[in-house]
Amino acid sequence: MAFQSRVAPGSPEFATNAAAIRALVQRLRALEARAEAASEASAARFEARGQITPRERLARLLDPGMPFLRLHSLAGYQVDTAEEEASIPGSSLIAGIGFVAGTRVMVWVDDSGIKAGAMGAMSLPVTQSIQAIALRQKLPLVHLVESAGANLMKYEVRHWAEGGRIFANLARASAAGIPSVAVLHGASTAGGAYMIGLSDYVIGVKKRGMAALAGAALVQAATGEAAEDRALGGSEMHAEVTGLVEYLAEDDAHGVALAREVIGRLDWNKSLAPRPARAYAPPIHDPAELPGVIPADPKTPYEAQEIVARIVDGSESTAFKPDYGRTTLCLHAAINGFACGLICNNGPIDPAGATKAAQFIQLSDQAETPLIFLHNTTGYFVGTEYERAGMIKHGSKMIQAVANARVAKIALHVGASYGAGNYGMAGYGFDPDFLFAWPNALTGVMGGAQAAGAMVSVMRQGAERKGAPVDEAALEGQREAIQKVFDRQADAFYTSGRCLDHGVIDPADTRRVLGFCLETIWEARNRRLQPNAFGAARM
Known part of the structure; x- marks a missing residue:
């Protein structure tokens, strides 16, 4: 039976909620546009060199009219610089999943329009993230290369050490049978x-491509040899002498066209059986209403099924143990005809809710049903009553279940996601297949007010134990400072800038994003690879 919504799209409350979310979405789009503008500001230089810009390369690579799921668009935001207006998100690369010659692939474009494509503070985490997704989802990787490499002015040895993982990932993907x-x-x-x-x-x-262990300047500094870049590593030399280059392109556009041809020649879907056609109905309740469903005040509770009704087929779901552990919803539903289980929060998770969720996760694993986690919880219940009811034991059951479930997991932060509740809901540390956030989402060890209150209480008790006078004005100043630190770091833009998710999305796009992810996962689970002992070696 379809869920009967209690949301009134014409109400003042709905309008207030929608306006708050849309303001955040506008902020997201403005930040993404900031990176594009910074890159396109170099367009004249590309044209003078006979090149096309990174975004034009991407546009020519992707199949027209097909979906492209951008990943990590906010990476690096307020990481390279604390000055908000000067921060360019994206970490000098554009990444996402799209279609090339009818094949679903992972795309990685060096954004050489920004600082010549030099790697930023979060470029390594982004690269490793998309490589992990490509391996997990069995996606060929297409990399459009043009980068000044590491920023030696901000050298840290840990970045060099971590960089080796990028190369290991390429080798392991090739050995796994992923080109x-x-x-x-x-x-x-x-x-x-x-x-x-x-x-x-x-x-x-x-005339443009160049790969060498050291450019002319470094060669001269290291050896005294006066070399020339083209002789050291030009595309023509590698095509004729070293064999490093398989195909020689006349220009950027031709290079992209050849990449499309190579992907097409792989016949990547030859072993993928067609998915059985399944009729499904769109949601009765419009997904475009989602911004108005979420209260503008994050402290205001709301019914999670109002979200579910706007993302699942026919707005229909079947509740699992609806009267047991009521603040944790476990639902059977479908999105674009893909059966899925949804675990949602209507508040903190109590012992019964944790137990119910653990069983639901195990049953979904048994039935090979993907799981979707909609986060909106302050965590597991605390207090004497809940400790005596075995909150630790039952919360651990849920964490055990989600950590070991073999089915695909998609997590979405739609509101708060705090403490160990984040863990039980397949948070960042549990490597979900995909993890996205709405722009209103908040996440961290606990809310800022709670953290500040707890720490101020500890300070007050410490002073009292020592018999020292309690300076309430100073404690209040400490409270405000602590809350500011926690609240700033809980913000979805802050966490996404540090790659603690795969991207921030517009709530109105949720059904499309989840459907795309479920299709990607289905293909991966039904695709046969041809692994070998080593990555393909260059002869």
Whole structure:
């Protein structure tokens, strides 16, 4: 039976809620546009060099009219610089899942319009994240290469050490039977040269592509040799002498066209049986209403099924143990015809809710049903009553179940996601297949007010134990400072900037995003790979 919504789209409350969410979505789009504008400001230089911009390369690579799921669009936001107006999100790369020659692939574009594509503070986490997704979802990787590499002015040895994981991931993906295609549009030196060497197929652009362990300046500094970049590592040399380049392109556009051709020739879907056609009805309640469903005040509770009714087929779901552990909802439903289980919060998780969720997770695992977690919880209940009821034991059951479930897991922060409740709901540390956040989402160890209250209480008790006078004005100042720190870090824009999710999405796009992810997961679970002992070696 379809859920009967109590939300009134024409009400003042709905309008207030929608306005608050839309303001946050506008902030998201403005930040994404900031990165695009910063990159496109270099368009004249690209044209003078006979090149096309990174975003034009991406547009030519992707199949027209097909969906593209952007990932990590806020990466690096307020990380490289604390000055909000000067912070350019994206970490000098564009990543996402899209279609190339009819094949679903992971796309990685070096945004060389921003600082020549030099890696930012969060470039490594983004790269490793998309590589992990590509491996998990069995997606070929297409990398459009042109990068100044690591920013040596901000060198840290840990970045160099972590960078090795990118190369290991390329080798392991190749050995697993997942190919990578690199288009060498410009320079790729030092460690970046191994991005090319470890790709399975390399397309080099004439006169522009360049891969070398050291450019001319470094060679002269290190050895005294007066070399020339093209001789050291130009695409033509690698195509004729080293064999590093398989295909030579006349220009950027031709290089992208060759990448499309290579992907098409893989016939990647040849072993993928067609998915049985399943008729399904769209939600009765419009997904576009979602911004008005979420209260503008994050402290105001609301019914999670109001969200579910706007993302699942026919707005229909079947509740599992609805009268047991009421603040935790476990629902059977479908999205775009894909059966799924949903676990949602209507507040903190109590012992009964944790037990119910643990059983539901295990049953979903038994039936090979993907799980979707809609986070809106302050965590597990605390207090004498709940401790005596076994909150630790029952919460641990839920965490055990989610950590070991073999089915696909998609997490979405739609409101609060605090403490161990985040863990039980397949949070960041539990490596869900996909993890997205709404722009109003808040996440952290606990809310700012609670953290400040707890720490001020500890300070007051410490002073009292020592017999010292309690300076209430100073404690209130401490309370405000602590709350500010916690609240700032809970913000979805802050956490996404640090790659603690795969991206912030517009709530109105939720059904489309979840449907796309479920299709991607279905393909991965039904695709046969041809692994080998080693990655494809260059001969």
